[in-house]
Amino acid sequence: MSSLPSAEELRRRARDAAERCGVDWIRGGGDRAVRSPINGEVLTDVRWQSGLDGDAAVARAGDAFREWRTVPAPERGALVRRFGELLREHKQDLATLVSLEVGKIRSEALGEVQEMIDICEFAVGLSRQLYGRTISSERPGHRLMETWHPLGVVGVISAFNFPVAVWSWNTAIALVCGDPVVWKPSELAPLSALASAALLDRAIAETGAPEHLSQVLIGGPDVGEALVTSPGIALLSATGSTRMGRAVGPRVAERFGRSLLELGGNNAAIVTPSADLDLTTRGIVFAAAGTAGQRCTTLRRAIVHESVVSALVERIADAYAKLPIGSPLDEGTLVGPLISSSAYESMQDALLAAREQGGEIIAGGGRRLAEEAPGAFYVEPALVRMSEQSPIVRQETFAPILYVLPYRTLDEAIALNNDVPQGLSSSVFTGSLTEAERFLGPDGSDCGIANVNIGTSGAEIGGAFGGEKETGGGRESGSDAWRAYMRRATNTINFSGSLPLAQGVEFDI
Template structure:
């Protein structure tokens, strides 16, 4: 398949090639959608508990192969092995959560205003679901989409990230082994700009009924425009410039741990990574000192080693974009408080480094101080090991700085004050908020998603995602043997003329 090919390489060692994959053409994307539409006719008739039973098999297969999958994940996208195991475990958790949802796709029996008339509601599958995912969570995020989509009776066409095609193939093979028919789930490989664009264009041909996308706000807008013209609502999980507020009463040691994990976990390549650290003026310098001590202890290197905190960036293009951000977004009035920045090389390595600087795409953690709301770096998602520091005088200012970027994905506050916690969680615009915890982290039964530039209000995970993959049908069943017209033939009871006398 495909008119051209691309390699999947290990970002910790560019000479290590995991496989060669074909770029799917427009015709091949169309073929996959047509096959999925044909498969939908039988899959939607498969009882939901049976569909969920197949997902139970999928979860068991992932669990059985968890370590092998985690090793491939680390090798293909560079996430430290501990994080990789968590990525895979999230897919397992999602499977086991949605097993029971196959028996809970409830409708309702609704009382009618007419005699001998029954009203019902049913959840029905939407149809062909096309999805484009990113490479930073190559096993967890696809499970958020496809497990509920399949349980609800939809068929799927997936364009995974070109950074993790080997792992995507494993995902699909395990689904087939679990019992998902091959005409129900299809994978097309290639870049987002070509194969991804080809796939989404098929919305215009009526071959796709729902689109899911995890990626940049810029691309999300384009997908939203195509879907909107076709009266469809996509499921968009987009970028973030996630704020973390530290109040003067915060436990600073706890806050530092959350800051470092939020900023540099997965080399800062999470949509929920820390973007703006917003610190009260009274504690700014003591907090910075603690942060810098912690940064000095970070172990960067080969992600397959157990003690690594930060591995390489996912690919060379992500490293180049990070370097461009350092060049273009940092201005003279800023203070770059990290002493080593940019690409890690043999001549510019941190002390605790164990990777191959020549063959890997490694970057130093970077922190920019003296940022204000008028700076481009304040409102630009940088998607790398880089975050900003801003200061504030009171909580109202901190909330203002947290919301003004226009993003609304994740957020966090560190405080020991209940009133501050309550005010922050009530006034923050983000779809997700943590109190005394980091900006990152998701659980299979909690809704995940953002507002504003971070998404269109759709949510993954938990029972809420069922609304993304079903449509409501209302059934009006009249057994009276005659035409009954609601509102017109209804026998309403008129009130009497009784007047209370005092």
């Protein structure tokens, strides 16, 4: 693996990519440093905004909403179509910023921008399919139906691990549904956010859409607080930890707002005796080590039948030993850095706890490139064999740690899969149709995502994304997730010339 790029090289790449996207003031003048996890050095600085800025942005978005909600949905789709075209033109630039700010390897960063493009395509089609229902009325000469209308201003709070894709899931759908968006991105990825917002601003200007349909607020917790508490935010979509969700959910509910929460995941894959172990190994290694274990859908538990557990552990350990670890900008790198020192410390604390709770570290866990970049935290993905689902296994650690647990019966395996507070993603590797259908059935996985013969990560935008239990219950992206961004009205039209009442009620005057 080649050495890490210099700080000056990273700064140059950040400046050039951002300016090509339309961010022309990246060179300095701000009050907050932006660091790259690639080498721990400063990329640039940005100016943080305050909670008062958040209040003003919500007010501007409210003005835009009153105009945008009356624009026909297909015309709203034209804005999103143009945004998708600009994302295609600047895919490389935006992916560069994602890699620089959060450490994603090149292919994963490009994949994240592709998700943005894909959701724009989905939303454009959706703009002609915001269907309601016609319902049979019990009264003659009456029509009963449902209509869907724009909801209001959508607030988005996003996390570092998908610094732009999750915003685009919300924004593309919200815009075609008639809603403006106010976005607080992760403090760790402001440049990616500013570049994405600049491209959307350009699309807004080119299509003649109202100003302030899209606004980005770079700042700290006080900005998030402004979105959480503002009565002008009709829907708050927040991605983060379960702890964050516990704080946000009640605050939004207190003011009778809507919340869409995407919180923690402690995802498992069950491996049955009939599984193809070559396919299983590939699926597990990507799901567990991809994005350096920093996806909400990262595989954290492998629940493996006792007849194949030793063989599979050996295969995974061999694959881990060959994983190229280093600069995410280098071709061939598969594991980039953790986002910060605190992430590294959490990983080491979890490994210590696993040992204390009877675990055996089979592979990984060590640090790489510490002498070359003391401020960067590259780690070897860890493989830990456990005899039971101990407290540390039931806890999500946002780092590449894969716990392997044995099982004897499928009932036992499903119980282990479900015996955690989180309920985001899950999978089963099997050659048995019976086992697959049982896993997908009502007494199978209790997660929002349940896969067969693929890992827990890598969701497509066509399906609704989200989970159950402490994952928050929200659904974003595809399928009918658009309904969260609209309000439903039930309509009764009387064309009979008389006034029969429902349920046979008589009220003659």
